[in-house]
Structure formats: structure tokens, C-alpha cells
Amino acid sequence: xxxxxxxxxxxxxxxxxxxxxxxxxxxxxxxxxxxxxxxxxxxxxxxxxxxxxxxxxxxxxxxxxxxxxxxxxxxxxxxxxxxxxxxxxxxxxxxxxxxxxxxxxxxxxxxxxxxxxxxxxxx
Numbered sequence: 001x002x003x004x005x006x007x008x009x010x011x012x013x014x015x016x017x018x019x020x021x022x023x024x025x026x027x028x029x030x031x032x033x034x035x036x037x038x039x040x041x042x043x044x045x046x047x048x049x050x051x052x053x054x055x056x057x058x059x060x061x062x063x064x065x066x067x068x069x070x071x072x073x074x075x076x077x078x079x080x081x082x083x084x085x086x087x088x089x090x091x092x093x094x095x096x097x098x099x100x101x102x103x104x105x106x107x108x109x110x111x112x113x114x115x116x117x118x119x120x121x122x123x
Contacts, residue, residue: 001027002096003025004094005022005025005114006020006021006092006116007022007023007117008021008117009092009118011121012084012119012120013121013122014121014122017082020036020081020119021077022036022077022078022114023075023076029072030072032097032098033050033051033052033096033101033102034051034077035047035049035051035095036068036093037092037095038090039091040090046090049079050068050103050104051068051103052099052102053101054101057103059105065081065082068080077094079092084119086121087121088121091117091119092117092118092119093114093115094114095107095110095114096112096113097109
């Protein structure tokens with residue numbers, strides 16, 4: 001069983017930056033594809049970015065502003081968020097997929113989820 005714990009959320013002004021971290025335990029980190037999703041109040045959970053042995057993949061809304069990366073030695077995946085906008089405000093969730101080579105934007109493809117971390121961008 002994989003456990004995922006996000007950190008790094010907070011309050012930031014528009015145009016600012018945050019880096020989210022997701023620490024994984026209980027599994028072999030290199031065997032999973034990792035993703036970030038977000039959910040704003042009253043909205044569905046949306047795909048943000050994914051990383052696997054195939055590379056990286058981003059939602060159009062964050063492309064060029066967000067960067068996903070991972071450190072296999074530290075069992076951690078990161079989401080560097082730059083040029084933040086108020087519409088980026090949401091709870092951000094880390095997820096792991098047993099499809100190690102997959103770059104999926106579908107939440108159903110992910111097997112394990114973290115508890116989420118709040119990101120609030122003020123205008």
C-alpha cells in the first residue's frame with residue numbers, strides 16, 4: 001500500500017510561486033507514474049500534470065507555468081508553480097499510478113491519492 005503526503009501549499013499573491021512536494025512511502029517509487037490534480041470549491045477534480053518514464057505531461061491551463069519533477073532517491077515528486085493566477089486556487093492532490101509508463105490525465109488511472117494541500121492565490 002502506497003501512502004502519499006503532500007506539503008508546500010499556502011497563500012501567495014498573483015504572479016508568485018510555490019513548490020508542492022509529495023512524499024511517497026510503502027512502495028517502490030520508481031514503479032509508479034505520478035500525477036498532480038486539483039479541485040476548486042464546487043468543481044470537479046482536474047488534471048494538472050503527470051510524470052513517468054515516458055516524460056512529462058501538462059494540462060493546457062498550466063503549460064509553461066508549472067513544472068513537474070521527481071527525485072527517485074527521495075521518493076518525492078514536486079510541482080513547481082510559477083506565475084500563479086487566482087484561478088489556480090484549489091486543493092492540490094498527488095496521485096500514483098501502477099502504470100509506470102503512463103502519462104494519463106484521467107483520475108481513474110491513478111490508484112493511490114494523498115490527502116491534498118490547499119493553494120490560495122490572491123489577486
